[in-house]
Amino acid sequence: MTFDYDGYAGAYLRVDLSTGQIQKHSLPSEWVENYLGGNGIGIKILWDEVPETANPLGPDNKLIVATGPLCGSPMPNSGRMEFIGKSPLTGIYGDANAGGQFGPELKFSGYDVIIFEGQASEPVYLYINNDQVELRSARDIWGLGTYAAETRLQTIHCDPALKTALIGPAGENLVRFAGIQVTYRRSAARCGLGAVMGSKKLKGVAVRGTKGIHFKKPKVLESFSLQMHKNIRRNEFFPGIQKYGTSGLVALMQPIGRFPTQNFRQGHFEEYEAISGETLREAHLVRDIACFNCPLGCDKMYSVEEGEFAGCQTSSVEYETLNSLGARICNRNLEALLKANEMCDDLGLDSISAGNAISFAMELAELGIWKESELNGLDLSWGNYHTAIQLLHDMSYRQGFLGDLLADGAARAARWLGRNSERYAMHVKGQDIPAQDGRAQQSMGLAHVTSSRGADHLKAFPTIDETGYPSEAVRRYGEQYLPDLVNPLATRYKAMLVKDGEDFGAIVDSSGNCKSGGTFVMAEIYWQEQADAIAAATSMDIDAQKLRQIGERIYNLQRCYNALHGITSSDDVLPWRFTKVPSPSGNARGSVCHLEIMLPEYYAIRGWNPDDGLPTLKTMQRLGLEAEYQRMEHAIACGATKAARMFLGWAAPYTEKVEEIT
Amino acid sequence: MRLNIYPERCTGCSACEVFCSLHHEGLVNQELSRIHVYRDIENANFLPIACVNCQTKACLAACPEEGAIYINHLGMVVIEEQLCTGCSKCKQACEIQAIGFYRQTGRGKMGKAFCFKCDLCDGEAVCVNVCPVGALVLEEDTNGDAGQRLFETLRPARLEIVEHMEARGMAKTRRVA
Amino acid sequence: MTTVKVRFFNLLAVHAGNKSRIFEFTEETTVAQMLAQMANEFPPAFRDMVYQQDKISPHLRIFLNERLLYEKEFDTVLEDGDSLMLFPAIAGG
Numbered sequence: 044m045t046f047d048y049d050g051y052a053g054a055y056l057r058v059d060l061s062t063g064q065i066q067k068h069s070l071p072s073e074w075v076e077n078y079l080g081g082n083g084i085g086i087k088i089l090w091d092e093v094p095e096t097a098n099p100l101g102p103d104n105k106l107i108v109a110t111g112p113l114c115g116s117p118m119p120n121s122g123r124m125e126f127i128g129k130s131p132l133t134g135i136y137g138d139a140n141a142g143g144q145f146g147p148e149l150k151f152s153g154y155d156v157i158i159f160e161g162q163a164s165e166p167v168y169l170y171i172n173n174d175q176v177e178l179r180s181a182r183d184i185w186g187l188g189t190y191a192a193e194t195r196l197q198t199i200h201c202d203p204a205l206k207t208a209l210i211g212p213a214g215e216n217l218v219r220f221a222g223i224q225v226t227y228r229r230s231a232a233r234c235g236l237g238a239v240m241g242s243k244k245l246k247g248v249a250v251r252g253t254k255g256i257h258f259k260k261p262k263v264l265e266s267f268s269l270q271m272h273k274n275i276r277r278n279e280f281f282p283g284i285q286k287y288g289t290s291g292l293v294a295l296m297q298p299i300g301r302f303p304t305q306n307f308r309q310g311h312f313e314e315y316e317a318i319s320g321e322t323l324r325e326a327h328l329v330r331d332i333a334c335f336n337c338p339l340g341c342d343k344m345y346s347v348e349e350g351e352f353a354g355c356q357t358s359s360v361e362y363e364t365l366n367s368l369g370a371r372i373c374n375r376n377l378e379a380l381l382k383a384n385e386m387c388d389d390l391g392l393d394s395i396s397a398g399n400a401i402s403f404a405m406e407l408a409e410l411g412i413w414k415e416s417e418l419n420g421l422d423l424s425w426g427n428y429h430t431a432i433q434l435l436h437d438m439s440y441r442q443g444f445l446g447d448l449l450a451d452g453a454a455r456a457a458r459w460l461g462r463n464s465e466r467y468a469m470h471v472k473g474q475d476i477p478a479q480d481g482r483a484q485q486s487m488g489l490a491h492v493t494s495s496r497g498a499d500h501l502k503a504f505p506t507i508d509e510t511g512y513p514s515e516a517v518r519r520y521g522e523q524y525l526p527d528l529v530n531p532l533a534t535r536y537k538a539m540l541v542k543d544g545e546d547f548g549a550i551v552d553s554s555g556n557c558k559s560g561g562t563f564v565m566a567e568i569y570w571q572e573q574a575d576a577i578a579a580a581t582s583m584d585i586d587a588q589k590l591r592q593i594g595e596r597i598y599n600l601q602r603c604y605n606a607l608h609g610i611t612s613s614d615d616v617l618p619w620r621f622t623k624v625p626s627p628s629g630n631a632r633g634s635v636c637h638l639e640i641m642l643p644e645y646y647a648i649r650g651w652n653p654d655d656g657l658p659t660l661k662t663m664q665r666l667g668l669e670a671e672y673q674r675m676e677h678a679i680a681c682g683a684t685k686a687a688r689m690f691l692g693w694a695a696p697y698t699e700k701v702e703e704i705t
Numbered sequence: 706m707r708l709n710i711y712p713e714r715c716t717g718c719s720a721c722e723v724f725c726s727l728h729h730e731g732l733v734n735q736e737l738s739r740i741h742v743y744r745d746i747e748n749a750n751f752l753p754i755a756c757v758n759c760q761t762k763a764c765l766a767a768c769p770e771e772g773a774i775y776i777n778h779l780g781m782v783v784i785e786e787q788l789c790t791g792c793s794k795c796k797q798a799c800e801i802q803a804i805g806f807y808r809q810t811g812r813g814k815m816g817k818a819f820c821f822k823c824d825l826c827d828g829e830a831v832c833v834n835v836c837p838v839g840a841l842v843l844e845e846d847t848n849g850d851a852g853q854r855l856f857e858t859l860r861p862a863r864l865e866i867v868e869h870m871e872a873r874g875m876a877k878t879r880r881v882a
Numbered sequence: 883m884t885t886v887k888v889r890f891f892n893l894l895a896v897h898a899g900n901k902s903r904i905f906e907f908t909e910e911t912t913v914a915q916m917l918a919q920m921a922n923e924f925p926p927a928f929r930d931m932v933y934q935q936d937k938i939s940p941h942l943r944i945f946l947n948e949r950l951l952y953e954k955e956f957d958t959v960l961e962d963g964d965s966l967m968l969f970p971a972i973a974g975g
Contacts, residue, residue: 117727121723144719147733151734194873198875201874203744203873204744254734255737256732256734257731258727258731258733265724265727265831268724269724272837276837279971280972283892283972291972292972292975294967295891295972297967298949298950299950321892330716331716331838332716332717332749333716333837336718336720336723337718339837340838363975479975504975506975511950511952512941512971526952630945630948630950
């Protein structure tokens with residue numbers, strides 16, 4: 044069997060870690076025709092091969108490493124790739140996306156996808172050098188941080204151009220929010236897929252590929268992609284993003300009131316200037332660096348020259364981390380924040396979930412919920428960055444009572460702990476809420492609950508109404524939705540914005556380009572441009588309309604996969620702080636998130652049942668997913684979904700009003 | 706006309722390599738790019754290297770094949786890949802390794818081995834067009850020695866990166882040599 | 883006398899050469915008039931970020947006392963003690 048389409052490497056690897064067997068197969072055409080690549084192929088494999096009974100950290104879970112047709116292509120920011128698996132953090136569908144250089148290198152070596160299954164008895168890593176694919180002992184690198192392990196592998200294989208995807212100690216110790224670190228220092232952090240690798244005793248993948256990628260119409264793709272590069276460089280958003288990356292958002296979020304502070308108690312941080320993107324660049328920038336084929340280069344390298352944290356060198360200090368390990372825990376020490384970022388990358392931790400676990404612990408300390416004996420002498424006062432740094436270490440090695448407990452994430456820790464602690468675990472479906480307060484931007488509140496991987500800004504990535512950019516809104520959706528569509532506090536049309544973002548985002552994540560590139564904020568690349576690029580790359584019979592359907596199919600199948608685990612509309616909720624307590628901050632002052640208005644509208648647009656929030660038969664038939672619908676219905680009818688739900692492991696978000704401490 | 710390189714502006718994004726290989730070979734393959742970005746990320750160091758039109762032109766003298774390497778109307782040294790036998794003497798002669806070598810099977814182009822280098826895309830250098838930070842610029846060489854001066858700065862800069870790689874235990878590889 | 887504090891962010895601060903400025907007005911001044919005064923005082927790069935084809939750029943974000951100002955509110959008259967924050971085009975998460 045051969046594979047028909049250019050633009051793909053055309054083959055995938057199936058690696059059984061239990062037996063050590065490695066199989067190479069042609070990529071099935073129906074995978075790419077129905078699911079495109081990356082994210083889409085990931086959910087297809089997960090749906091087919093990982094049942095609801097599979098333990099995320101057991102041998103039945105699989106880790107899928109997947110690229111898409113535009114990964115490694117000349118289209119701007121084409122370095123993105125996906126990891127997909129059942130999440131140990133949420134117990135449901137999980138994925139994590141990373142830039143850097145790894146994804147393209149995997150395609151250059153001749154493979155679009157790797158499926159890891161089973162569990163190795165001894166630590167191993169997968170070495171790929173074009174046609175040579177081997178499992179090798181990782182005994183010498185097990186226990187190392189990701190920086191040292193990457194360098195070690197490059198040394199072992201005598202190749203500074205070797206690209207790696209690795210876990211650190213956090214993944215090895217099954218921290219439920221352990222990430223996977225890819226060359227160079229980019230994180231596929233969310234959903235704890237690093238712990239899936241850890242459970243499989245898989246330290247990582249090291250790949251070198253020199254085969255390149257062929258495209259159907261190379262000249263067309265070259266000129267089209269060059270035009271896209273130029274459009275992005277001319278875009279109004281380009282200079283600011285190029286200079287500050289996402290860290291530039293720290294200041295903007297203050298007057299919007301969207302910057303979670305003190306475990307989401309406030310939406311602004313009084314001392315934000317100490318940790319703003321402007322301060323970061325002035326005081327610590329070493330160099331602007333970029334992911335594969337990206338004109339923006341929002342990644343930057345920073346260093347700390349003096350003081351307690353001198354010698355720290357770290358990159359990709361994102362808005363999210365400046366919040367989660369900064370304002371969320373009331374830490375105003377930027378050097379400590381850089382150190383914490385360096386540690387998260389080296390230990391292999393999701394900095395969002397790590398920060399959320401720490402802020403959860405700090406709030407419990409303020410409320411006197413911890414027992415003295417549990418704290419092991421740690422001072423959990425707000426803003427104590429020494430404690431935060433100690434906890435990053437303790438969680439990664441599961442040391443001490445607190446380290447071990449918090450390593451399961453705030454939502455699980457709350458369930459285990461009781462004592463009303465679940466009120467202070469800020470999560471949706473077990474996933475820690477990122478630095479995007481839904482009270483200040485209604486669409487973002489909706490996006491958190493409809494995201495298929497639990498609380499998340501990047502599934503729908505609604506940016507048009509963050510502060511409201513009418514010109515981008517008109518380019519995408521026309522005049523008719525103004526001004527409500529761009530008003531962050533309005534609820535009208537937000538269901539449409541979120542649904543469209545999720546479908547388009549599924550396509551971007553399945554193609555291999557970047558959501559922070561021209562696809563969302565800049566509104567340069569949308570359905571038509573994406574379809575044109577894929578058509579030139581692959582000669583697939585594809586247009587914007589077909590692409591929309593694939594995006595919808597992917598997103599619906601992710602929802603159905605979650606439904607197999609007992610997820611319904613009753614899980615589409617935000618914690619009380621977002622719906623019951625009016626925001627005390629900035630432009631959002633007095634506002635709560637109105638899910639009760641947006642969610643029914645969202646279900647209706649999606650063609651989902653208003654009662655249980657699951658896709659209807661009609662919707663599934665339209666997407667060619669009738670068999671999948673039958674399986675879901677059967678699982679619900681026979682009680683399998685209820686049984687699966689018992690194993691999710693987290694305490695549901697607390698939704699009743701609680702009096703805030705003043 | 707010559708390529709001017711500002712290494713301090715480079716972000717290591719590889720867009721130049723991607724477009725170069727696509728433009729010349731019809732596929733994306735950094736191994737086949739006529740410009741190569743050396744990456745020493747530990748020291749936050751990127752160094753794009755391509756032919757900068759030096760005055761020495763050791764490559765010309767080193768080639769044993771009649772007509773396989775010559776100076777074109779832009780003043781650039783170009784390799785006639787149909788006549789190149791892939792002996793790689795030109796590559797060895799270039800002190801900044803601005804000439805690449807690719808071996809498939811056998812010898813010569815398409816199922817063979819050959820050397821390749823920058824030809825400025827006949828004056829429309831695609832790498833310059835795509836570089837987002839102005840690290841690559843096309844300039845007229847008015848005095849005739851600008852290329853040579855750049856060459857003199859690139860040579861030690863490149864050696865520094867290579868030596869650093871070797872010190873870290875990463876032995877020589879095809880393009881980092 | 884009306885005294886207002888204006889803070890500049892991102893590239894606006896770079897182009898203004900300053901992170902903040904105190905402006906004093908003796909006459910009634912609107913937000914739009916104040917922008918025009920700044921554009922005259924600061925280097926052209928600043929003006930280019932504030933105006934687009936002689937109109938206030940749709941990408942300029944203005945917060946007056948931490949409230950987002952919409953285009954129709956640009957004729958709001960400044961009051962003593964007002965605080966403004968100005969951002970160029972940035973968004974994301």
